[in-house]
Amino acid sequence: MKWMKKGICVVLSLAILGSSAGCSQPLKDQRIIFDEYIDSLPTKMISSDSMDLNFLFDDPSAFGFEEELMELPYTSREEYEQNTQEVNGILEELMRFERESLREDQKETYDILVDYLERYLAVAPYYYLDNNYLGSYIGFQAQLPLLLSEFSFNRRNDLDSYFHILETAEETFLNYAQLEKERQKQGVGMSQTILDKVIEQCDNFTKEEDIFLIEAVNEKIDAVPFLTEEEKKEAKQKNERLLKNDFLNAYKSLRQELSTIQASGEDLGLAHQPDGKAYYEALLKRTTGLDLTPEEVKTYLQQHLQAAIEKVAEDQRKAPEAYQRYINGEAPVYSDFTTVEETLDYLAQRINEDYPPISNLNYTVYMVPEEMADNFSPAAYMSNHVDAPMDENESMFINGEYQPSLFPTLAHEGYPGHMYQNVYLKAQQKPAVQYLVNYSGYTEGWATYVELNSYQYGQGDPDILQIERDMQVVTNYVIALMDIGVHYEGWDRETFTEYMRQWFGDGVSQEMCDGQFDLVLESPTNYLKYYLSGAKFQDLYDKAQEALGDRFDSVKYHEALLSCGPAPFDLLEERVDEYIHSTQEGRVPSYEASSAQESADAAA
Numbered sequence: 001m002k003w004m005k006k007g008i009c010v011v012l013s014l015a016i017l018g019s020s021a022g023c024s025q026p027l028k029d030q031r032i033i034f035d036e037y038i039d040s041l042p043t044k045m046i047s048s049d050s051m052d053l054n055f056l057f058d059d060p061s062a063f064g065f066e067e068e069l070m071e072l073p074y075t076s077r078e079e080y081e082q083n084t085q086e087v088n089g090i091l092e093e094l095m096r097f098e099r100e101s102l103r104e105d106q107k108e109t110y111d112i113l114v115d116y117l118e119r120y121l122a123v124a125p126y127y128y129l130d131n132n133y134l135g136s137y138i139g140f141q142a143q144l145p146l147l148l149s150e151f152s153f154n155r156r157n158d159l160d161s162y163f164h165i166l167e168t169a170e171e172t173f174l175n176y177a178q179l180e181k182e183r184q185k186q187g188v189g190m191s192q193t194i195l196d197k198v199i200e201q202c203d204n205f206t207k208e209e210d211i212f213l214i215e216a217v218n219e220k221i222d223a224v225p226f227l228t229e230e231e232k233k234e235a236k237q238k239n240e241r242l243l244k245n246d247f248l249n250a251y252k253s254l255r256q257e258l259s260t261i262q263a264s265g266e267d268l269g270l271a272h273q274p275d276g277k278a279y280y281e282a283l284l285k286r287t288t289g290l291d292l293t294p295e296e297v298k299t300y301l302q303q304h305l306q307a308a309i310e311k312v313a314e315d316q317r318k319a320p321e322a323y324q325r326y327i328n329g330e331a332p333v334y335s336d337f338t339t340v341e342e343t344l345d346y347l348a349q350r351i352n353e354d355y356p357p358i359s360n361l362n363y364t365v366y367m368v369p370e371e372m373a374d375n376f377s378p379a380a381y382m383s384n385h386v387d388a389p390m391d392e393n394e395s396m397f398i399n400g401e402y403q404p405s406l407f408p409t410l411a412h413e414g415y416p417g418h419m420y421q422n423v424y425l426k427a428q429q430k431p432a433v434q435y436l437v438n439y440s441g442y443t444e445g446w447a448t449y450v451e452l453n454s455y456q457y458g459q460g461d462p463d464i465l466q467i468e469r470d471m472q473v474v475t476n477y478v479i480a481l482m483d484i485g486v487h488y489e490g491w492d493r494e495t496f497t498e499y500m501r502q503w504f505g506d507g508v509s510q511e512m513c514d515g516q517f518d519l520v521l522e523s524p525t526n527y528l529k530y531y532l533s534g535a536k537f538q539d540l541y542d543k544a545q546e547a548l549g550d551r552f553d554s555v556k557y558h559e560a561l562l563s564c565g566p567a568p569f570d571l572l573e574e575r576v577d578e579y580i581h582s583t584q585e586g587r588v589p590s591y592e593a594s595s596a597q598e599s600a601d602a603a604a
Contacts, residue, residue: 030101037093038109040064041433044090051165054152056436058385063432070161072172073140077127084124091117104590108564108571109431115568116437119289122282128186129270129279133176134258135522136197141173141254145205145372149216150382150395153224159235162217166242169250177257184264188273192263194522202255205371211243212369267517270524271490280487280524287525288441288533289568294488297532298481304535305477312474315467322463332468333460334407340365340379340398343407347415350457355416355450356559358424363394363414373399379409381418386426386435394419408472411454417447424562439566445533446561448476449541452534478503479516480531486517487524493517536569537561540576547580556583563591 046052048066051073057063075083091114099110123130133140153159183189190198218236221227227235270276281294292300316323326332337343348360368376382395396414398406411417421443425435455469456462485491485499497513520527540561545552560579564572575591582589 030098031103031106034097034102034106034110035431037097038106038113038431038433041090041113041431042436044086045433045436051147051161054158054161055147055150055383056386058152058154058387062387067155067157069157069164072144072165072169074133074172074175076175080124080127084121087117087120087124091121104593108567108591109434111571112434112437112565112567115571116439119282119286119568123279123286126275126279126282128183129188129273129275130283131179131183131190134180134190134198136194136201137519138523138526139198139201141176141198141251142201142372142376144169145213145369146376146380146382146397149213149369151217151220152385153220156226159221159224159227163238163242166239166247169247170253173250173254174257177254177261180258181261184261186274187264188276189261189263189265191265191267191521193267193518195258195261195263197518197522199255199258201374202251202258204374206248206251206255208371211248212371213243213247214240217243267493267521269487269490269521271486271488277488284525284528287529288445288536289439290441290532290536291568291570294484297528298484300535301477301481301484301532305474305481308470308473308477311470312467315463315470319463319467322461323467326464326467330464331405332455332458332464334404334458334465336459337404338402340396340402340406340410343410344396344414347411347454347457351416351420354453354554354558355420356424356555356562358420358427359390361394361419361423362391363396363419365396365398368397368399379406379413381413381422383418383422384426386432388426390423390427394423407458408451408454411457412447412451416450416454418443421446421562425565428563428565430565434565437566439568440529441533441536441569442566442572444529445537448530448534449537452538476531476534479520479527482516482520483525483527486520496520533569540573544576544580548583551583553583560589560591 043064046056046065048060049068049071051070053060053065054070057065061067094110094114094117097110099107102110135142148162148165151158151162153162180189180195189195217239221232221235221239224232265272270280273279277294284294284297285291290297335343335346337346344363345360368380376397376399378399380397380399382397384392384394396419413419452469452473455465458465482491482496482499486496491499493514496517497510500513500516501508541557544557557576557579560575561572564575567575578589578591
């Protein structure tokens, strides 16, 4: 989630908090006031014209949002500075509360929000470095067509907003291009290699004669209840016209403007840019939810890499025949399934032995459109609305034909990864603001952790599957160290290539090395939110299992983590410690007891 408020000053809620919001008021009153304040936060964090609302809520008005035409995200330097003031204001408001007077669940909300806002503020001084819009792989303009294909039309304002987005896309894209020109002047813009890849992505989208969005959106228009048949016909004609003209022109204009830029820097990471290392350190903490310096992260990864290498050596000793077959090229067999649906449905059943149960989900698998295939991951899950019914349909995307080797990827995106994690969190019915905070280290770290643990559910040779899993762990740590090498230690392309061939052999092509370097270069800390955070999840599991021995319950353990929701790792570790201690003492953990307390307070 980006901070999307525009030009709205935060007014300190003195009417809510009073001048003595501390211990002078009764505890019950303080708790009621805190709940009321927390319920007011969504409209302070996101503006009513933000496109994010369409993906977050079925009914934004139920959370206090006004009905306005939604827009594509763009924040000018002035708006960015205003946002920073607003964040400071909200943080000050929160800290007026006496934390110790709150219920346990309220303390958790308090701690998460304070931490989240502080991490945001740590990155705030770096407006030009913190580019969220352009990129060939995870840039907003690369993801936008798929986002629009998932745009919901629950009311007329949604449809009007969708058309407004198409009509204003060119103007917003030109703002992106202008911002990139300013970034180049500051010496922090994209390198020419990445710039060329963004231009290529624009070409890929505009070269297709049939725009997939026409059919996808027209099907949604046909299904809306608030239009007559004649209005639906007119809306579909408008959709086709705007997509073929305004929306394509946005990509063409962006391409044209970016083509006029001659990048000021070489193919080098943040370490070579003004304030780049300071920004990287702040971004690392925000992305992963960990309070570690790059040097500490490097030490951690090196130690875990050595342990992972030793684990592979152990695999070889335990199953030498299987290891030899693996080295000779025998691929792991995950299943004999032929579709995404078969794989997901199988995983939905198998994970019940390790993860808390949820009802079987309704989901639909879509093919990634050809126009986006070159700039998209093998598979992806699109998260659903916070306030949607639990049986609302979920969306899964697959890039290309189904292959059995997608098994771990579908565990990452589906069960027990993102789709499972998102639906489980929604069932917790937490305050709406906790569904808005973005701890990508929690989200992607969890999905990476469960992906690696999904190999045990494969139906092939367990020794081969174990070796494949452990080799993947080695690869993950090597790639994570590349991120620090490029963006903190200042590796150039040549140093990166040497490092990659050191680990993967001299036979690795220059094309493969260049491709991996470009991915790291384009998205600082992106790999760390997967591989570093995923390793931290495994550390927590190992800690609990070692402490409890036979009393360790994998389902209860994962329930403790999932019921917490997105949070920094120090709070997750506190949750795990409470699970350990309550199990050892034979008592109900405080995070479960607080739910009963909340119900009692509400009844009173």
